[in-house]
Each structure stands twice: as structure tokens, then as C-alpha cells.
Amino acid sequence: MQRRKLLGAASLLAVLATLGLAPVIAQQEPMVFGLITPLSPPGETALGQLAKRGAEIGVEYINEKGGVLGRKVALSIHDSAGKNEQGVAAYRRLVSSEKAVAVFGFIHSGVNIAVNEVAKEMGVPTMGTQTGASDVTAKKYDIAFRTHAVDAPRAATWLGWIQKNKWKRVTVIAETTDYGIGLAKETEKQSKEKNLGLEIQTIMFDRTTTDLLPQLLQVKAFKPDAIVNVGVGQPLDLMITQAHTAGLLPGAQMVTSYDAPARPQFWQLHGDKGVGISFVAFYSPKSELSDLGKEFAKRYQAKFNEPPVYAALNGFANAIVFADAIKKANSTEPKAMIKALEEGSFTGWSTTPVTFPRAEGALWHNWSPPLMVLHYTAKDQTPATAEVAYVLAQ
Amino acid sequence: MTPETGWLPHASRHLGAAKGWTVIFSAELLVQTVLSGLMVGVLYALMALGITFIYSIVKTINWAMGEFYMIGSYIQFVAVHYLLGARWWWLAAIISAAGTFLVGLILEPILIKPMYARPMQRRDDYATVVTIALLLLLRSLAVALGGPNQYRPESDLPVVWIGPLPQEGARVAAFVCALLALAVFWIVIKKTWVGLALRAAAQNRVAVQTSGVDVYRLDAIAFAIGVALAGLAGALLAPLFMVFPTNGAVTTVKGFEIIVIGGLGSIPGALVGGLLLGLAESLGAAFISSPYQNVYGFLLVIVVLIVRPDGLFGERGREA
Numbered sequence: 001m002q003r004r005k006l007l008g009a010a011s012l013l014a015v016l017a018t019l020g021l022a023p024v025i026a027q028q029e030p031m032v033f034g035l036i037t038p039l040s041p042p043g044e045t046a047l048g049q050l051a052k053r054g055a056e057i058g059v060e061y062i063n064e065k066g067g068v069l070g071r072k073v074a075l076s077i078h079d080s081a082g083k084n085e086q087g088v089a090a091y092r093r094l095v096s097s098e099k100a101v102a103v104f105g106f107i108h109s110g111v112n113i114a115v116n117e118v119a120k121e122m123g124v125p126t127m128g129t130q131t132g133a134s135d136v137t138a139k140k141y142d143i144a145f146r147t148h149a150v151d152a153p154r155a156a157t158w159l160g161w162i163q164k165n166k167w168k169r170v171t172v173i174a175e176t177t178d179y180g181i182g183l184a185k186e187t188e189k190q191s192k193e194k195n196l197g198l199e200i201q202t203i204m205f206d207r208t209t210t211d212l213l214p215q216l217l218q219v220k221a222f223k224p225d226a227i228v229n230v231g232v233g234q235p236l237d238l239m240i241t242q243a244h245t246a247g248l249l250p251g252a253q254m255v256t257s258y259d260a261p262a263r264p265q266f267w268q269l270h271g272d273k274g275v276g277i278s279f280v281a282f283y284s285p286k287s288e289l290s291d292l293g294k295e296f297a298k299r300y301q302a303k304f305n306e307p308p309v310y311a312a313l314n315g316f317a318n319a320i321v322f323a324d325a326i327k328k329a330n331s332t333e334p335k336a337m338i339k340a341l342e343e344g345s346f347t348g349w350s351t352t353p354v355t356f357p358r359a360e361g362a363l364w365h366n367w368s369p370p371l372m373v374l375h376y377t378a379k380d381q382t383p384a385t386a387e388v389a390y391v392l393a394q
Numbered sequence: 395m396t397p398e399t400g401w402l403p404h405a406s407r408h409l410g411a412a413k414g415w416t417v418i419f420s421a422e423l424l425v426q427t428v429l430s431g432l433m434v435g436v437l438y439a440l441m442a443l444g445i446t447f448i449y450s451i452v453k454t455i456n457w458a459m460g461e462f463y464m465i466g467s468y469i470q471f472v473a474v475h476y477l478l479g480a481r482w483w484w485l486a487a488i489i490s491a492a493g494t495f496l497v498g499l500i501l502e503p504i505l506i507k508p509m510y511a512r513p514m515q516r517r518d519d520y521a522t523v524v525t526i527a528l529l530l531l532l533r534s535l536a537v538a539l540g541g542p543n544q545y546r547p548e549s550d551l552p553v554v555w556i557g558p559l560p561q562e563g564a565r566v567a568a569f570v571c572a573l574l575a576l577a578v579f580w581i582v583i584k585k586t587w588v589g590l591a592l593r594a595a596a597q598n599r600v601a602v603q604t605s606g607v608d609v610y611r612l613d614a615i616a617f618a619i620g621v622a623l624a625g626l627a628g629a630l631l632a633p634l635f636m637v638f639p640t641n642g643a644v645t646t647v648k649g650f651e652i653i654v655i656g657g658l659g660s661i662p663g664a665l666v667g668g669l670l671l672g673l674a675e676s677l678g679a680a681f682i683s684s685p686y687q688n689v690y691g692f693l694l695v696i697v698v699l700i701v702r703p704d705g706l707f708g709e710r711g712r713e714a
Contacts, residue, residue: 040537040639040640041638041639041640041641042640045543046543176685203684204684204685205679205684205685205687206685206686206687206688208644208688209644209679209687209688210635210641210644210645211430211434211635211675211676213430213434213676214427214430214431214675214676214677214679214680214684214687215679215680215684215687217423217426217427217430217680218423218680218684221420221423233544234544234636234638237544237546237636238635238636241546241562241634241636242562242634244562245553245560245561245562245565245634246560247553247560265543265544265545268545268546269544269545269546269636270546271548
């Protein structure tokens with residue numbers, strides 16, 4: 001009896017396939033967007049969570065508007081934990097098993113760079129959500145796209161802030177990752193090229209190090225006016241805490257290389273010691289949003305009872321941009337999608353249109369958000385109430 | 395380079411900018427770095443002591459030691475942040491150590507005891523698999539319960555000056571408490587009946603068993619004391635190194651480095667190994683090259699393995 005039923009089902013499938021109805025059934029399957037982001041330590045989990053929130057709202061929004069090419073979009077979330085090998089494994093699985101058509105959510109440059117090496121062979125385009133190292137796009141791979149500030153404008157931002165305050169002695173303390181090394185080199189390079197007359201001390205550290213006091217004692221001996229904290233996640237916070245231990249703070253000024261202090265738990269971690277910290281930010285609640293950005297902000301506020309921050313805005317916009325590129329290409333075929341991304345102009349969260357020109361160096365396939373330095377002058381401030389200490393001219 | 399000012403004679407010297415980083419040398423900086431290394435070394439030693447103590451009694455390496463460190467740090471955070479407040483950090487540390495002791499006392503009969511209670515040929519393999527599984531379970535549990543975020547218990551201890559070195563109050567408190575814990579541990583082991591029984595079990599399990607002592611009970615106590623030391627280290631270091639699901643991983647590696655340096659099963663070895671590791675890392679990071687801070691410890695391990703394969707205080711194994 002059982003065997004007869006099985007044979008019947010198999011015959012029905014064979015008939016459907018013959019009549020060309022199988023593609024119709026396949027079309028009902030959702031189109032998969034892959035999200036590879038750090039959701040567990042040692043990755044920058046806070047940013048990973050934010051990018052995930054944004055991407056989830058993005059996919060909800062796309063599906064409410066009818067999906068893409070008649071298909072719903074499904075978001076497949078993978079945890080990179082900030083580890084290159086884990087990110088690469090996730091990409092392979094997304095593309096080969098889950099048939100993902102686009103992959104984004106990258107926070108760690110090293111993971112993004114490692115994935116791109118595989119992606120250039122497997123073909124499915126990637127988008128760096130918050131990865132800053134030049135090599136993410138500077139290798140000029142067709143599949144590599146990014147919506148984040150690269151090393152050069154980021155270093156220019158803190159150098160501009162340092163110049164504005166007429167500081168002369170600067171320490172760059174950076175982790176030994178693609179991100180940290182790239183930013184340390186770029187800071188030294190620009191300081192020389194622009195003849196800023198700065199004395200720069202560069203100190204590198206392994207990002208698994210928990211005791212940074214030996215390095216910070218070296219910094220203290222140098223007596224810097226300003227310290228550029230190029231740690232990601234835990235090292236960034238350890239550096240703030242231990243710089244106080246070493247007696248470096250609050251004397252010197254510290255700027256973090258990205259907007260980690262915008263996270264809600266910043267004040268729980270640092271309390272009074274967070275006062276005086278500055279950070280490079282890519283979005284301030286005072287910034288103007290596109291209509292799409294306003295719609296996202298409304299949904300985000302309703303869902304999480306807090307205003308959106310940059311990583312969430314980018315996670316959302318990445319999903320929307322990929323969906324729009326597929327619509328423009330009228331295909332999920334990677335080459336057609338890449339062409340649409342290169343030639344199109346897309347609406348993201350900002351009022352500035354999102355474009356991915358085949359530009360030189362790290363600006364290849366790169367859209368950069370506005371850059372600024374925000375400064376906490378009192379405890380429990382938020383990016384909305386922080387002082388805007390410097391804005392990089394676009 | 396600007397000379398240092400302070401209580402030591404100025405001997406500031408620029409060692410050059412090798413591979414992009416500048417190294418400054420002065421007598422004052424040297425003293426600061428040595429003090430910093432010694433302080434962190436004592437804290438590392440606390441972790442190593444737990445590992446080596448469990449090994450000496452139960453003859454098992456507990457690969458999940460870092461996760462007991464992590465449990466201690468979470469208990470400390472919850473106790474300080476939600477229940478007691480920063481003033482009562484010391485009581486929270488005692489609660490954290492007691493909490494991890496209790497967890498160890500509950501887990502040992504379930505996971506480790508079967509190794510001895512049942513006939514088993516490959517005990518080491520069993521212990522490795524069981525404790526690694528425990529590591530993954532506890533880490534996943536922490537992510538599920540506390541999320542992936544970092545936390546930090548509040549500390550209102552003022553900065554303390556140790557010679558020329560300003561030290562966060564929490565670090566000095568951790569250092570003093572670690573020394574106290576080591577002293578209490580030594581007294582328990584050397585001066586109490588339980589300590590005598592534990593030392594006897596470390597020397598000859600069968601002889602102790604034939605004398606009528608419940609060795610399984612001793613195993614549970616030893617395991618619980620060992621993990622409580624890790625839990626105490628986690629609690630004391632929580633304000634400095636923060637609280638998150640994998641915070642024990644690095645400290646565990648340091649613990650294993652220390653027991654190789656000091657000798658597996660040696661209690662003085664754990665203390666001396668911790669101090670040497672702390673010094674090697676601090677001095678290497680400050681005056682040689684900071685990106686390789688974690689490498690200096692491994693170099694020390696290699697040197698010790700070449701010169702004294704059983705560790706500085708380890709006893710050479712005898713085989714029939």
C-alpha cells in the first residue's frame with residue numbers, strides 16, 4: 001500500500017516536470033539573502049546584533065512590498081564570531097546548500113576579505129555592512145561591494161579633529177588585524193603626506209590580549225595629547241578601562257575608531273569613565289534621513305523601543321539595495337546583479353544616493369556614509385545629545 | 395623623546411621605531427612594567443592553581459576550567475550590579491567562589507566520578523571528552539542566558555599608587571585577594587584533616603582508599619575547590635577584564651602555560667609559573683614588541699620544556 005502511494009507521488013512529479021510545471025513550484029520558494037555577521041564573541045557582537053535587526057526589518061519591508069521578482073525573500077543568518085574561517089564556511093554553505101543570491105552583514109574586515117577570496121570563485125556578490133579595511137574592495141573583485149567608510153576618510157576624520165584642536169603628539173594603538181593595521185598605516189601616511197607636523201607613536205597589540213597595561217605604560221611614557229583607539233569590540237572597551245588604570249585618562253583625549261560608544265551598554269560598562277570619550281560616527285540622529293530611512297526609523301523605534309543606530313541602518317539598506325538591484329537586473333544571476341549594482345543609483349537610509357562606481361583603490365564599489373567625531377561631555381549621553389566635535393567635509 | 399619625570403633617575407631612551415611602533419625605555423617605566431607583570435602573574439597563578447590542584451588529586455585535566463572562571467565572573471556581576479552594590483564587591487567575590495564550588499560539587503559526581511567508579515580503560519580520553527563537552531555546554535548556556543554582550547560589575551575602589559605605578563583599585567584588590575586565597579588554600583592543604591587526606595590521595599589513591607577514606611568524596615571536594623579558585627579569579631578580574639561568554643578562554647590558556655612552566659601538580663610551581671609568565675608578557679610587550687605579547691609566554695614554555703621537561707617544580711615521572 002505504502003509502496004503504491006510512493007509510486008503514485010513519483011509519477012505525479014514526473015508528469016508535472018514534463019508539463020513544465022516544476023519551475024512554477026520552484027518559483028514559490030523564497031529567494032535567500034545571506035547574513036554573515038558576528039553574533040558571538042570574540043566578534044563585535046553588539047554590531048552584529050544591530051546589523052541583524054536592520055536586515056530583518058529590511059526583509060520584512062521587501063516582503064510587504066510584494067517581494068522580489070514575484071518571490072518572497074528569506075534571510076538566512078550565520079554567525080561569523082569575527083573569525084575568518086567561520087565566515088568563509090558560512091558563505092560556502094549559503095551559496096552551495098542554501099542557494100543564497102546575495103550575502104551581507106559583514107562587520108569584521110578580516111572576515112569580509114577572507115570571504116571575498118572565496119566569493120570571487122563562487123560568484124555570489126557580497127556587501128560589507130561595516131567593514132573599513134581598504135582590501136575589502138581595493139582588490140577590485142567584481143563581487144565585492146561595501147557601504148561603509150574606508151581607511152582613508154576615517155583616518156582623515158580623526159586627523160582633522162586632532163588638527164582642529166592643535167594637538168601634536170598622537171598615539172595610535174591598534175589591533176593586529178586587517179582593520180587595525182590598515183588604519184595605523186593610513187594615519188601615518190596621511191600625516192606625512194599632509195605635512196601635519198604630528199609626532200605619532202604607533203603601538204600594535206594582539207586582539208586576544210586582555211591585559212593592555214604594558215602597552216598603555218608605553219603610551220603614558222610618550223605623553224600623547226590624543227590617543228586613537230583602534231580596537232574592535234572587547235579590546236576597545238578594555239583599552240578605555242585600562243587607560244584609566246594607567247592614569248592616561250582623563251588627561252589625554254581618546255577617540256575610538258568607530259561608533260561602539262553609541263551602543264546602549266556603553267555607560268553600563270564604563271560609567272563615569274566614559275565621559276570625555278570621542279568616537280568616529282557615521283550617523284547622528286541629527287542627520288537627515290531619506291523617506292526610506294524615516295520609514296525604517298519608525299519601524300525600528302516601534303519594534304525595539306530605541307532609535308536606530310548606524311549598523312542597523314546599514315543592515316536594512318543592504319537588504320533593500322540588493323533587492324532593488326535584482327529588480328533592475330530582472331535576474332538573480334550574479335553577473336546581471338553586479339552590472340545593475342555598478343550602473344544603478346539606489347535609495348538607502350541617507351539622502352545621498354547609493355552608488356557603486358568602478359573607482360580607484362578602496363573606493364571601488366564603495367559607498368561611503370558621512371563621517372564625524374562625536375564627543376561625550378556628560379554621563380549617559382546618547383549620540384543624539386553628544387557634542388558634534390568635528391565633521392569631515394565630503 | 396620627552397624624559398620621564400618621577401621618583402627614579404631619568405634614564406629615558408628611545409629604542410627606535412622597529413616595524414612601525416616606537417619603544418620607549420626608562421628605569422621608571424621598567425619598574426612600572428615589572429610591577430604590572432607581577433600583579434597580573436599572581437592573578438594568572440590563581441587560575442593555574444585550580445587546574446593543577448584538580449590534576450594532582452583527580453588525575454584529570456579539566457578543560458572547562460575557563461568556563462568556571464566565566465561562571466564566577468557572571469555571579470560577581472549579578473551580585474554587584476543587581477543585589478549588593480559596588481561597596482560589597484568582596485562579599486560578591488565570596489559568593490562567586492562559593493557558587494562555583496557548589497556547581498563543581500554537583501557536577502563532579504555526574505561527570506568525573508564514573509571515570510573511577512566504573513571499570514574504564516582510557517580514562518584520560520574520557521576526561522578530555524567530558525570536560526570539553528562541559529565547556530561547550532556552559533559557554534552556550536551563558537550566551538543563551540546572558541546574551542553575547544559584555545558586562546562589567548561596578549567598582550568604587552580608588553586608584554592606588556604602588557611606587558610609580560598607578561593601579562586601579564579593583565586590580566589591587568584582586569591582587570591582595572588572590573594572595574589571601576593562596577594563603578588560605580595553603581593553610582587548608584597543610585593544616586587541616588581534609589588537606590592531609592587530599593595530599594595523601596594525591597600521593598597514593600589506593601592506599602588512602604584502603605585506609606577507609608572515601609576517595610570519591612575527596613575527588614568531589616578537590617574538583618569543587620579547584621573550580622572555586624577559577625570562579626574566584628573570574629570574580630576578582632571581572633571589573634578589569636569584563637564579563638562575557640568566552641572570557642575564560644584566554645585565562646585558561648595562560649593557566650595551562652603556567653602549569654607547564656611550574657610543573658603539573660606542583661602548587662609552588664603554579665605561583666612561580668604565574669609570576670614568570672606575567673613578567674615575560676609584560677616586559678616583552680613593553681620593551682620588545684607589543685603585538686607578540688602572547689608569544690613570549692609560549693617562548694618561556696618552550697625554553698622550560700627544553701631545560702626541564704617536567705617543569706620547574708615538577709617531579710620526573712617513573713614508569714615500571
